[in-house]
Amino acid sequence: MEKIQELFINGEWVKPSSEEYLNKYNPSTGELYGKFAAASKEDVDRAIDAAYDAQKKWEKLTSVERSKYLYRLIDLIRQDRESLENLLMDEVGKPRKEAVQEVDGVLDQLQYYAEFARKITGDVVEGTKPERVIFQYKVPYGVVLAITPWNFPAAMIARKIGPALITGNTVVLKPSSDTPFVAGWIVEKVRQAGFPPGTVNLITGKGSVIGDYMTSHKKISVITLTGESRTGVQVMKSASSIMAKLILELGGKAPFIVWKDADLELAAKVLMWAKYWNAGQSCIAAERLYVHEDVYDKFLNLFIEKTKTLKIGEPRTSDMGPLINDQQLKKVSGFVEEAVNQGAKILYGGGKPQLPERYSKGFFYMPTILTDVKQDMRIFREEIFGPVIGAMKVGDDFDEVIELANDSDYGLASYLFTKDVSLAMKAAREIKFGELYINMPGPEATQGYHTGFRMSGQAGENSRYGVEEYVKVKNVYIDYSKDPTAGEVIPPYTD
Ligand SMILES: NC(=O)C1=CN([C@@H]2O[C@H](COP(=O)(O)OP(=O)(O)OC[C@H]3O[C@@H](n4cnc5c(N)ncnc54)[C@H](OP(=O)(O)O)[C@@H]3O)[C@@H](O)[C@H]2O)C=CC1
Numbered sequence: 027m028e029k030i031q032e033l034f035i036n037g038e039w040v041k042p043s044s045e046e047y048l049n050k051y052n053p054s055t056g057e058l059y060g061k062f063a064a065a066s067k068e069d070v071d072r073a074i075d076a077a078y079d080a081q082k083k084w085e086k087l088t089s090v091e092r093s094k095y096l097y098r099l100i101d102l103i104r105q106d107r108e109s110l111e112n113l114l115m116d117e118v119g120k121p122r123k124e125a126v127q128e129v130d131g132v133l134d135q136l137q138y139y140a141e142f143a144r145k146i147t148g149d150v151v152e153g154t155k156p157e158r159v160i161f162q163y164k165v166p167y168g169v170v171l172a173i174t175p176w177n178f179p180a181a182m183i184a185r186k187i188g189p190a191l192i193t194g195n196t197v198v199l200k201p202s203s204d205t206p207f208v209a210g211w212i213v214e215k216v217r218q219a220g221f222p223p224g225t226v227n228l229i230t231g232k233g234s235v236i237g238d239y240m241t242s243h244k245k246i247s248v249i250t251l252t253g254e255s256r257t258g259v260q261v262m263k264s265a266s267s268i269m270a271k272l273i274l275e276l277g278g279k280a281p282f283i284v285w286k287d288a289d290l291e292l293a294a295k296v297l298m299w300a301k302y303w304n305a306g307q308s309c310i311a312a313e314r315l316y317v318h319e320d321v322y323d324k325f326l327n328l329f330i331e332k333t334k335t336l337k338i339g340e341p342r343t344s345d346m347g348p349l350i351n352d353q354q355l356k357k358v359s360g361f362v363e364e365a366v367n368q369g370a371k372i373l374y375g376g377g378k379p380q381l382p383e384r385y386s387k388g389f390f391y392m393p394t395i396l397t398d399v400k401q402d403m404r405i406f407r408e409e410i411f412g413p414v415i416g417a418m419k420v421g422d423d424f425d426e427v428i429e430l431a432n433d434s435d436y437g438l439a440s441y442l443f444t445k446d447v448s449l450a451m452k453a454a455r456e457i458k459f460g461e462l463y464i465n466m467p468g469p470e471a472t473q474g475y476h477t478g479f480r481m482s483g484q485a486g487e488n489s490r491y492g493v494e495e496y497v498k499v500k501n502v503y504i505d506y507s508k509d510p511t512a513g514e515v516i517p518p519y520t521d
């Protein structure tokens with residue numbers, strides 16, 4: 027039976043008022059996978075109105091009462107996790123192990139935020155006189171517009187609705203048009219968990235069509251977007267008209283630095299994760315390889331040998347699946363062609379893999395390694411978001427390597443492999459990236475603050491800092507003396 031994803035507004039599954047639906051294609055086969063609702067502006071208004079009205083009641087619950095809904099949601103997801111794993115393999119093309127890992131991440135994040143009950147505390151600060159006091163309350167903003175990407179579609183939703191809900195905000199969720207069914211699956215669990223109507227609403231549809239309307243809607247107080255940097259720029263422009271609080275988790279261009287004293291086996295193994303996890307479709311993926319000249323050839327040969335062991339194909343029986351859609355496939359192959367035209371050389375991969383007929387129309391691309399890449403090539407400047415990496419040989423000047431790493435419009439994740447503690451601490455100080463992984467793989471931990479410099483976004487998610495992004499500090503001043511104006515400078519001043 028054809029899969030259809032409807033909208034979820036004020037506690038009910040509803041059809042789009044336009045009766046219009048958009049197509050979603052299976053990335054492994056290129057075949058039509060299902061259809062999802064194309065919400066109209068009227069649908070958006072109804073969803074935001076529902077969230078706005080529900081929020082007034084939701085914030086009056088205690089955080090413990092709100093957390094009980096989250097714990098019920100966690101149980102419902104855990105009980106039915108296999109169907110979400112299957113959906114991630116089908117809708118995103120994720121290999122089984124990564125689908126299991128993502129559902130673990132959903133549960134871990136929701137648990138982390140539910141445990142913030144009773145921990146969202148304000149302050150009581152002394153006033154300017156003995157009988158004055160200032161109460162600093164941490165209060166919810168109101169309605170949160172959560173806009174999510176397709177690459178970790180379930181985990182990115184959990185990372186937004188978790189902190190938004192526990193702090194007393196309500197949510198309108200706009201998922202990627204590449205993963206509407208994962209979003210629908212999670213929202214159905216929200217419904218089963220008994221969240222009050224309007225607490226969480228689902229609006230599907232093209233961001234390019236309804237995005238500006240949603241992000242300039244007067245009843246929206248917070249916009250949390252995970253997506254491309256150019257989308258973040260567009261959202262900033264549109265949201266400026268309502269001065270919404272922005273949480274922007276955007277693109278990455280992670281440098282992966284292998285120093286002359288590195289454990290090469292460890293670095294190569296970690297690079298297998300940092301480059302091929304989710305077929306390289308990750309904001310923290312290694313996107314630029316800088317290897318010390320003394321170990322360059324040895325390390326690249328080691329990495330190529332490991333890359334050759336990867337099984338490419340359909341998600342349930344392979345190590346690496348397809349890219350998400352045909353547009354991404356064209357974009358990734360374009361980076362490789364352009365780099366070769368500019369003088370880079372392909373050491374391994376390039377082009378589509380040979381696959382059985384059923385998958386021949388899937389959006390697959392070979393793991394690809396290039397050498398002789400230059401710092402000014404587009405493959406080193408812009409986010410590839412695929413299983414492709416260019417390598418550059420670097421000399422013995424570590425300051426220069428830090429400069430090369432920081433020379434990027436992006437500043438999210440970075441990686442360094444060295445046994446020299448002083449070099450590692452120097453990089454920790456001088457690298458201008460939100461995350462530096464030293465001699466280890468990622469991904470970011472729920473208790474780590476996931477944030478980036480420059481075009482990688484602003485504010486951040488996860489950790490207690492991520493929770494604080496969803497509350498505003500409200501200051502209430504009280505003077506309980508007999509004469510609150512005693513000694514104050516109050517006109518008139520002249521007799
Ligand atoms: N920093 C981080 O933590 C992470 C960052 N990312 C980044 O996300 C990107 C990949 O995700 P992808 O989904 O392709 O990113 P996109 O920017 O294409 O889309 C992200 C979301 O924004 C929506 N959108 C698109 N245009 C607008 C608009 N004008 N107004 C409002 N919303 C809009 C999209 O809807 P629609 O699909 O309908 O276009 C989608 O829901 C990569 O750049 C990656 O680095 C991914 C994961 C984590």
Ligand SMILES: O=C(O)[C@H](O)CO
Nearest residue numbers: 178308309310469470
């Ligand atoms: O890297 C990403 O794309 C997400 O933050 C998952 O780690």
